[in-house]
Every structure is written in C-alpha cells, then in structure tokens.
Amino acid sequence: MKFLHNIGRIEAFSDAVFAFAATLMVVNFDLDTDLTLSKTDATGFLSFAVSFFVLVALWWAHYNFFRRTKYMDNVLIALNALLLFVVLYYVFPLKSLVHSWMGEGVKTKEDLSNLFVMYGIGFSLIFFCFSGMYFRAYKKSKSSEKSLNLYFYARHFAIFVLVSLISIVLALFGFGIEFGLPGFFYALLGPLCYLHSKQFYKRYELN
Template identity: 70%
Template sequence: MGKPHNIGRIEAFSDAVFAFAATLMVVNFDMADNLAITKSNTTSFLSFFVSFFVLVAIWWVHYNFFRRTNYMDNVLIALNAILLFVALYYVFPLKTMVQSWMGEGVRSFEDLANLFVLYGVGFLLIFLCLSLMYYWAFKKTEQNADSLVLFFYARHFAIFVVVALISVVIAFSGIGLKFGFPGFVYGLIGPLCYWQSKHFTKTYESL
C-alpha cells in the first residue's frame, strides 16, 4: 500500500529552487569595478529588478496552488518539477527582454523575434503546468462548491497559455516586431480573464 505524499517536503524543495533562481540572478548582476553609475549599470539593475519581482509573482502563484488543495500525487509532482525547471530557465530571457527595452543586447529584428519566442515559450510552459496542476487536482478531489475553485483557476491559467501561444505565433511570423506587437498581445489576458470570471460565476452560481 502506497504512503501519502509529504506536501511539506515538496513545498520546501520548490522554495529552494525559487531561492536558487534568485541567487542566479544576483550572481549574474553586473556592476562596474569603480561603482560608477552608467547606462550599463542602470540596465543591469532594471533587468534584475523586473526579473526578481516576476520570479516572486511566479512563486506567489505557485504558493497559492498549495493553499487551495491538499491533494498530491506523482502526476502533480512531475508537473511541479517541470514548472520549476522552466522557472529557472525563464529568468534569463526575461532579463534579456528588459535589456532590449534599454537598447542593449538585441541587434536585429530576428534577434527580437527569437527573444519574444523564447519568452513566450517559457511563459506558456509555466502557466500550462499550473493550469494542468489545478485541473488534475480538481479531477482527483471530491467535486463540490469548494473544489470548483480549482476548476476556475485551471481555466483562468489556460487563458494565459492561449495568449502566450498567440504571441509566439505572431513573433515567429515577424508581424509587428518594429512596434513590439507580440508583447502587447499579453494585454489580452486582463479582459479575457474578466470575461471568463463573469461567465464562470454565471454558469456555476447555483452550486
């Protein structure tokens, strides 16, 4: 007979990976030897600032998953491991993306397209893992009004996946790169999540 999984150890391991990702960002933070404030230093600081707080946001979303369910099995462990792997990978294209806003690191539209694709794939995989984790937990727990929260967030994060996929396709096609159009596509997340929330509430309000 199998023993129940220790969720505490899974959360502790996950937190260690997020801490390692933050450490990698610090190690890769560039500072001039004479501590002079230059454009390069400013760019490095801003890329570190944005990357760190995006990492915190991912950690917060991950933390909330474990607040909403006590269910755990091998499938969720595997999905969680993939999410952590991608989160480690995701930090570096994000830093490069911020540096490109400051006019550094990207020399051509092809470089910019590749960066948007790289960023989009990382974003897509992170929220695909989260969506699948929520859906799997919903399917494996007793379905009632409380468990519908899991189903709601499975659909909620599926929107992130779809929008990221659209952005990747646009970037790969080279459409609107001059104006950063693949990045502006992420602005669809807000309206679509709002619509999904209203539709979900209307559909399941009787439960």
C-alpha cells in the same frame, strides 16, 4: 502498501528551487566597483528588478496552489518538477527582453523575434503547468465548492497559455515585430481574465 505523499517536503524543495533561481539572478547581476552609474548599470538593475518581481509573482502563484488543495500524486509532482525546471531558465530570456527595451543586446528584428519566442515558450510552459496542476487537483477533489475553485483557476491559467501561444505565432511570422506587437499582445490577459471570471461566476451562480 501505498504511502501518502509528503506535501511539506515538496513545498520545501520548491522553495529551495525558487531561492536558487533568485541566487542565479544576483550572481549574474554586474555592478561596477567604482560606484558610477552608467546606462549599462541602470539597464542591468532594471532587468534584475523585473526578473526578481516576476519570480516573486510566480512563487506567489505556486504558494497559492498549495493553499487551495492538499491533494498530491505523482502527476502533480511531475508537473511541479517541470514548472520548477522552466522557472530556473525563464528569468534569463526575461532579462534579455528588458535589455532590448533599453536598446541593448538586440540588434536585428530576427533577434527580437527569437527573444519573443523564447519568452513565450517559457511563459506558456509555466502556466501550462499551473493549469495542469489545478485541473489534476480539480479532477481528484471530493469537495464540490473547492472543486469549482480549482476548476476556475485551471481555466484561468489556460488563458495565459493561449495568449502566449498566439504571441509566439506572431513572433515567428514577424507580425508587428518592429512595434513589439508580440509583447503588447500579453496586455489582453487583463480583459480576457476579467471576462472569463464574469462568465464563470454567472454560469455557476457564484457570488
């Protein structure tokens, strides 16, 4: 006898992992007991703030996936587990990247290149999971209207993966490292996602 998956438990477990990731950020946030604000303290607070709100954005994307579909199977559970695994480690290279913006932690171009590669790998894996989850739900959807919506987001997050992979290549070969080009490359996400949306809605004659 085949039992249906309990989506509520999967969401609850996922929320617990996101909460644990936030806890790890707080534990690793150092604040001097004398209440004086130094450059190091300001950098630590900024890296914590950026990491926290990125974590919230990822949680929001995860939350929206479960609002858009009620389908669940073992493939989706595996992709969700991989997503949560990467999220737990993703915040740490992100914090280091913020430190590099403030001139701390990164001493050479090679250090910065490695940091961009670490960041890019985490970024690409996270959105590969999102894209894969949406595509799996799209393939299993029985509603044509909902199916198109799921397909749109599968393609939407695939753009994130493509951009991050190109950024990784730039970092590996050192193109524009001194100017932070692999990081600025992510700015293309806005226009690319906009063009994809316009093309998708025109192709499928959606309002």
